[in-house]
Amino acid sequence: MIDYAAPAVTAENLLVADPRWHIRVRGLTKRFGDNLVLDHLDYDAERGKVNVIIGASGAGKSVLVKHMMCLLRPDSGSIWVDGTDVFSLDPRPLAEFRRKFGLVFQFAALFDSLSVEENCAFPLKEHTKKSKAEIRDIVNDRLTALGLDGTQRKYPAELSGGMRKRVGLARALVLDPEILIFDEPTTGLDPIATRNVDEMILGTAARYKVTSVVISHDMASVFRIADRISMIHNRKILASGTADEIRNDTDPRVYEFIRTSGVVAAGGAGA
Numbered sequence: 001m002i003d004y005a006a007p008a009v010t011a012e013n014l015l016v017a018d019p020r021w022h023i024r025v026r027g028l029t030k031r032f033g034d035n036l037v038l039d040h041l042d043y044d045a046e047r048g049k050v051n052v053i054i055g056a057s058g059a060g061k062s063v064l065v066k067h068m069m070c071l072l073r074p075d076s077g078s079i080w081v082d083g084t085d086v087f088s089l090d091p092r093p094l095a096e097f098r099r100k101f102g103l104v105f106q107f108a109a110l111f112d113s114l115s116v117e118e119n120c121a122f123p124l125k126e127h128t129k130k131s132k133a134e135i136r137d138i139v140n141d142r143l144t145a146l147g148l149d150g151t152q153r154k155y156p157a158e159l160s161g162g163m164r165k166r167v168g169l170a171r172a173l174v175l176d177p178e179i180l181i182f183d184e185p186t187t188g189l190d191p192i193a194t195r196n197v198d199e200m201i202l203g204t205a206a207r208y209k210v211t212s213v214v215i216s217h218d219m220a221s222v223f224r225i226a227d228r229i230s231m232i233h234n235r236k237i238l239a240s241g242t243a244d245e246i247r248n249d250t251d252p253r254v255y256e257f258i259r260t261s262g263v264v265a266a267g268g269a270g271a
Helices: 011-017 061-068 091-100 116-127 132-145 161-173 191-208 219-225 243-247 252-260
Strands: 021-032 035-046 050-054 076-081 101-104 179-183 211-215 228-233 236-241
Touching: 021 061, 021 211, 035 050, 035 061, 035 076, 035 211, 035 228, 035 236, 050 061, 050 191, 050 219, 061 076, 061 179, 061 211, 091 101, 101 161, 116 132, 116 161, 132 161, 161 179, 161 191, 179 191, 191 211, 191 219, 219 243, 228 243, 228 252, 236 243, 236 252, 243 252
Parallel strands: 050 211, 050 228, 101 179, 179 211
Antiparallel strands: 021 035, 021 076, 228 236
16 A cells, blocks of 8 residues: 655655765766766765775865865765755855865865964864964864874974874864865875874774765775775776775776785785
8 A cells, every 4th residue: 555645755855864874975977178077976974984085096086075075066966964965055054064074184284384273273263253262272172182282382394294184183173073084194104104193083083973084095094994985986986885895895996906005905904
């Protein structure tokens, strides 16, 4: 018997219905001139987990993330964050929506002329009306949580690469984002600093209960931190799954990408 009182099942309410997924991308297409970068791409980021996006250089990883943050608009397709169709938002609610995201840049992107404390305070001064005392307390809390207490008066040039990454993360955390985006967080770091950054990502996810989206080429790092891995290939998501599922994926394109990275693809990680 048909239940005529039941709501219609549509693509829209299916996307909204499942709380497991913090970000849901459907049919995303983006072209720059004659260059088709994303072609009806579907992607899901799991709430409260470390979601890593892998793929060759130029595959469209950064373009996908910029769409999630509404820094780019697609030619077609939709992105849902917490059940909201983000491209339907008017300018004012869109600006407020963007505060759900914190971005940790590849090379930290700190202001060289500002101290660590001033760098971290900058977003609070720009986007809130908090007092100087409140801002100082928030900054000190984030720096202490990341093992950076005592660096407040230092300048970026006085810090190691790994410490600059931590300061960049502290700055991203001061506005209490729900989603953290990490753009190639281990690029240019030695193995010890890389592992420290991996631990920082995992520790932040556990402490602040954020959803993390990480763009990375470093497969050893990927398999250390990822709850979920998605690979972009030929303008679409080719494969998504847990670290073990991706490591043991029999698709030759996935296998070759992992194997050439120096990590054992099927049967265990070389990290």
